[in-house]
Amino acid sequence: MPPTPISVLIVEDDPAHAEAVARALEDSEQFADPRVAQTLAEALQAIAQQPPDAVVADLNLVDGKAYELLPGAVQDIRYPVLVMTSQGDEQMAVQAMKAGALDYVVKSPETFTQMPRLLERALREYGHITERARAQEALRASERRMTDIINFLPDATFAIDTQGRVIVWNLAVERMTGIASQQIIGQGDQAYAKAFYGERRALLVDLILAPDDHHPEHYQNLQRLEGDQLTAEVFNTHIGQAQGIYLRSVASPLRDGAGVIVGAIESVRDITEPKRAQQELLRAYGESRAITEAVRDTLYMVDLEGRLLWWNKRVEAETGYTAEALRQLPIERLFVDTDAPRLRRAIQAALEQGYCEIEGRTRTVNGIRSYRYNGVPVRDKQGAVIGIAGVGQDITERLRDQERLRLAAAVLDNTHEGIMVSNARGDRLIAVNQAFTEISGYHEDEALGHAPNLLKSGRHERQFYQAMWASILQTGHWQGEIWNRRRNGEIFPAWLTISRVRDERGATTNYVGIFSDISQVKQSEARLEHLAHYDALTDLPNRLLLLSRLEHAIHRAERERSKVAVLFIDLDRFKNVNDSLGHPVGDELLQAVAARMRARIRAEDTLARLGGDEFVLLLESIERPDEAGNLAQQIIDLMAEPFRLSGGREIYLGASIGISLYPENGTDTTQLLRNADTVMYQAKAQGRNTYRYYTESLTRAANARLSLESRLRRALEREELVLHYQPQVDMHTTRLTGIEALVRWETPDGELIPPDRFIPLAEETGLIIPLGAWVLATACRQLQDWIDAGAPPLTLAVNISSHQFAQPDLALHVDRELTASGLSPERLELELTESTIMQHNRRGMEILEALRALGIALSIDDFGTGYSSLAYLKRLPIDKLKIDKSFVQGIPEDRNDAEIAATIIAMARNLNLRVLAEGVETEAQRDFLRQAGCDAYQGYLFSRPLPTAEFARQYLR
16 A cells, blocks of 8 residues: 655745745655645644644744644644744744754745655654654653562562662662652662661672672671572661561672673561561470470471571580581581482472471481481461471481480470370379370360379279389380270270470479370271181181180080080082182172071081181080081081072082091091091092091091102102003004003102002192193103104194193193194194083183194093083084093993994094094904994003003004
């Protein structure tokens, strides 16, 4: 857009002159058509109607002087005025410029012609003048705002320039000194110091501007802060109405834009009230000096800057500092340099959070030692924080002087334990803390002046209090549990410590009691006591409590010549429930079993749970042995009834019970429990869901079994176990197709222990897991060694026990052994029984799938002796069925065996499974099986199981 033309008002009473100026302006594109006024009145009216951008006016008009047209003369309208004057009127024109005209010109034809250029220059100059005026006005406004801010500051604040002249003096300093700013601004000769002290002396601003020229000995706690700031405290007697006041000053340099110091500013605060509060607090500490000096810990108080205000003698003794050296010393200097910053943070935490606790290393006369410091804010009567007070404990030697630590806490009144301080006679309370009120319910005004026995519960005999005071008077200390009574009458247990406080002369001045409510501790102890003696699941007595009661019952029976019966109860089929339905259902079932049996027994009898599905019932004071048997049968009948659990489940169990009697079957707890356990296993072996009494022969059998178990464990460690290999041959070609690895136990003395003696024992004790792992690893390595030596690639069959099959990482374990031995997976065949797979149900299917994924073959061992369900077999990822030798032995004479074997073979054919017969010992058995379609066999007809070397020599050459 083109610029807006400049509007000009010509004020001229000579028409010719006015026309000459107008014509010159009309010829310029910058100017709009000018307006013309012949008189002063017309000009003022035209300006009022529409203010022009500029005015060209004759100095002398018929009705007045052009002075009246100058901005501000009549109206507050701003515009430049160019004055025209005749020759000889220059002096009047100069006066017009002083009055506000921008410039003047002498009338002439040349001047009229140059009027556009003259006005352009005048307008530019007017713009510069206007801009400077605005800047100056903004500066004056900023100075006014800064003055307002400084005047608003609550602290007395003043500033001087480098010549010592006062340049700032706010309202607060006026009120403090009584000197108004008008009296002192611009004054030098240390007028500011005289205002404060009535004499010349160095203030902090002087130390800022000339630090080497002044010695501020009248200041206390002079410190240099960050950013060249100085801070100090001073006691001023000049402005304190004869009493004097405490002042804290902070000063810092004033710098210009280039960073050059141009002055200094100082803020002064009246700290008389908090200072005197500190002094009052220190006097209070001084009054309790006898108590605080008896404390072996260090006690301290610092101001808000961390400078020491008060401390006990222990600080001096341990740091080696004199009292004078410690006064106003920053406490962080007592710490090693690396720990000092943590102290500063802790002080800040105490101010913000109300408490701090740190551990740090402190310099002492005995070297660097570790201390634990805690601190809390200290407030004056108005509640304002005036410092931090706390305790320092030497934890290098783990000082455990609790009484003195509690006494220190009483001084600081910052503890969760209730504290009460009595007079020297111990018959009147003179101080209690807030925790005392919170625990006891008695407010301070209710407790003070009363005897400490207002908490007396009435539960203790006179002798208790006599012993307490005897200890206090003799040792100065008593500590123990006590029953107290709250204000509302509630009785509660407390842990109480009472200490006697002496002064320097050894005279008793006070007794200090510190106590804590240990109700929750007692409740926890009761819960722990219960947990230690009762089963967490069923809440029945556990083994520990059972042994205690059994021992007590034996002693009682011995005195009364009566009998004691121990019934060892093991649940039948519980493991199937736990494995198939999960532990939560198993736990619920155990709770139901416990509740059912508990409801049946007498109050004096003890039913305990030892763990798992094992329970023990202790019967005291029975007269005849058959009483135990009758109760055992009742329990078996109880277990036969279905258990209805949540979710609508109905579970059936049984119970096998072993009974031992005192004194016939043992005279101590160990014998009775062991014998009942032993006969319980006999009850299980004889069909379950029954009970048996203990006999001596069972002990011999059990001892033999324990001996065998111990020898078996050593056999695994001593590598007494060996593998024998029995060939598996093709039924039609008699070609060797595979081998089965069978474990044997050969003792160092040459005894060969048959598998049917130690394999069941290994399964019962869990040794079958390491035993099975050893068989698998050894057999895989052996077959691979034979293959590497040139033997044909045979199939290796290895039995997997139920315990091994239950391991979730079985497939991973098999894979590791194949990798370690280098044996190809298709060479390995794992044999499992039907019952093993059925026990694990869905989980068993997942394990079989994982094993098949490795590429190994799976076969069902001893087929026909278990479930033999065709529908179930169809779902199993198996490759082979092995006909159990119990069916092979009667072939062909026993018609039933022959039909069972033929049926198994036909079933396998329908399922596309291979069939191998075990225990083939005669040609007639082999011929029948071959004719029925059996694929392979193993047995003594071809070869017995052979040791490793003999097998290799006979079949692998």
